[in-house]
Amino acid sequence: MHPLPVLPDGRLEQRFSESKPAYSQAEAVTEANRCLYCVDAPCIKACPTGIDIPTFIHKISTGNTTGAARTIFKDNVLGASCARVCPVETLCAGACVYNAWEREPIAIGRLQRFATEATLEQRPLSSLLPAKKPATGKKVAIIGAGPASIAAAGLLALEGHQAVLFERKEIPGGLNTLGIAPYKQSGNAALAEIQAVFGLGDIQLMTGVEVVAGQGGDGKVSAESLLKDFDAVFLGLGLGADSKLGVTGEQGAGVWGAVELIERIKADPTLTLAGVKRALVIGGGNTAIDVAHELKLLGIDEVAMVYRRGASAMSGYAHELASARKHGVRLIEHRAVSEFQRDAAGKVVGAKFSRTENGKPVEGGEETLSCELVALAIGQATATQVATAFTGVALDKHGNVVVDPTTHRTGNAKVWSGGDCVNGGKEVVNAVQEAKIAVRDMLRALRSEVTHG
Ligand SMILES: Cc1cc2nc3c(=O)[nH]c(=O)nc-3n(C[C@H](O)[C@H](O)[C@H](O)COP(=O)(O)OP(=O)(O)OC[C@H]3O[C@@H](n4cnc5c(N)ncnc54)[C@H](O)[C@@H]3O)c2cc1C
Numbered sequence: 001m002h003p004l005p006v007l008p009d010g011r012l013e014q015r016f017s018e019s020k021p022a023y024s025q026a027e028a029v030t031e032a033n034r035c036l037y038c039v040d041a042p043c044i045k046a047c048p049t050g051i052d053i054p055t056f057i058h059k060i061s062t063g064n065t066t067g068a069a070r071t072i073f074k075d076n077v078l079g080a081s082c083a084r085v086c087p088v089e090t091l092c093a094g095a096c097v098y099n100a101w102e103r104e105p106i107a108i109g110r111l112q113r114f115a116t117e118a119t120l121e122q123r124p125l126s127s128l129l130p131a132k133k134p135a136t137g138k139k140v141a142i143i144g145a146g147p148a149s150i151a152a153a154g155l156l157a158l159e160g161h162q163a164v165l166f167e168r169k170e171i172p173g174g175l176n177t178l179g180i181a182p183y184k185q186s187g188n189a190a191l192a193e194i195q196a197v198f199g200l201g202d203i204q205l206m207t208g209v210e211v212v213a214g215q216g217g218d219g220k221v222s223a224e225s226l227l228k229d230f231d232a233v234f235l236g237l238g239l240g241a242d243s244k245l246g247v248t249g250e251q252g253a254g255v256w257g258a259v260e261l262i263e264r265i266k267a268d269p270t271l272t273l274a275g276v277k278r279a280l281v282i283g284g285g286n287t288a289i290d291v292a293h294e295l296k297l298l299g300i301d302e303v304a305m306v307y308r309r310g311a312s313a314m315s316g317y318a319h320e321l322a323s324a325r326k327h328g329v330r331l332i333e334h335r336a337v338s339e340f341q342r343d344a345a346g347k348v349v350g351a352k353f354s355r356t357e358n359g360k361p362v363e364g365g366e367e368t369l370s371c372e373l374v375a376l377a378i379g380q381a382t383a384t385q386v387a388t389a390f391t392g393v394a395l396d397k398h399g400n401v402v403v404d405p406t407t408h409r410t411g412n413a414k415v416w417s418g419g420d421c422v423n424g425g426k427e428v429v430n431a432v433q434e435a436k437i438a439v440r441d442m443l444r445a446l447r448s449e450v451t452h453g
């Protein structure tokens, strides 16, 4: 297995500092000692992967950091990423009993980060999980190399199966490498975790290879050939390109899709934001908040999020919005963009907005805001069309892959799926859990094939 790529120096991502820096051992033990080790702990129920949180916290408090890491990785093979990127405020820490007494909840994410990072610095991930089983000779094709797929590959490898990942980009990790806000996790930290998972067994990664319907060749592999050549398939396709508004002036330099801009901030050393003093972000979800927050932290003088409804209707997390606003991001509510304005040279110079009521533009009250950069964060298209090339796999009316929620098996008995392409866009931890469910069922199916095949 060749080492994975490392993102080059000179990226804007490298200018960020961490919003929740790593604990020292003394800090971790002090925080761990606050935990009440609740019976029927609500924090466990709030974790999509069901990590035994009081147990790992107790192990930290007794100095058994390695044991704590074992407890975490047993339920979540991407426990290091999740420690840094999970919205703990709405998951485990949000459910901590301390909230009911209006006291600071236990910093579960930071404790998890301490246990996983401190341990992985000393020993490989494979030494923290059950020993790899002997090779079965079975191979599974995994489409995409985002967190759903990486988790599935790791779990399959531990069972002695070969996992072959096909990733259309050159850099693996999906949005966990290329989308997460840099103040939470750097792209290289995500890549280091993938490297650790690859040490669990027989995992092959093919980058720059897109799985397509129809003919393969020249960086493309046909879905049909995978069905034929592999014992099982896992679809971890994630979401597709940033959605567009379809208004005048949108096409051309200066108007970015938010996910595309974030990817460039994280991975592209040639990106500069020279000359940008005012940026507008269109949208009210977490991606809008993230990109606005990132642009502000990169030193852009004025960053405004423009949302067509009021703050209370925003789908983005309140704690993330509060943090972005604390750093100077302005929120403009009840406005919808009707046009982007460009100068004679084609440079973006402003955007025209209408006032809205109930999210819909109303007559009068038009205004123009000047800007040199726009980020559109109004959603992402689906990337699931290729899934239908696997006979029997269906999409729902939103374009998400349809699975049996108890097994994550699709309408094709050889194909499973999980992550954003199934749930429509949640969190890394949901992608991991869905991969776990799929792999559990896949293992049963592969075993019965071994027995009866
Ligand atoms: C800006 C942004 C910030 C986020 N921040 C957080 C956060 O702080 N915390 C958190 O928990 N979650 C966050 N998320 C969500 C999280 O990143 C996703 O839920 C998670 O990455 C989903 O994993 P996945 O494997 O399903 O998909 P992805 O991460 O999207 O990976 C899918 C992969 O499949 C590849 N692919 C797709 N089609 C093909 C094909 N036909 N052939 C080959 N390869 C293909 C893609 O290139 C991609 O690499 C964020 C998302 C965004 C957009």
Ligand code: SF4
Residues within 6 Å of the ligand: 034, 035, 036, 037, 038, 041, 042, 043, 044, 053, 054, 057, 095, 096, 097, 098, 106, 108
């Ligand atoms: S709910 Fe809070 S105090 Fe109780 S076990 Fe979980 S982290 Fe500890």
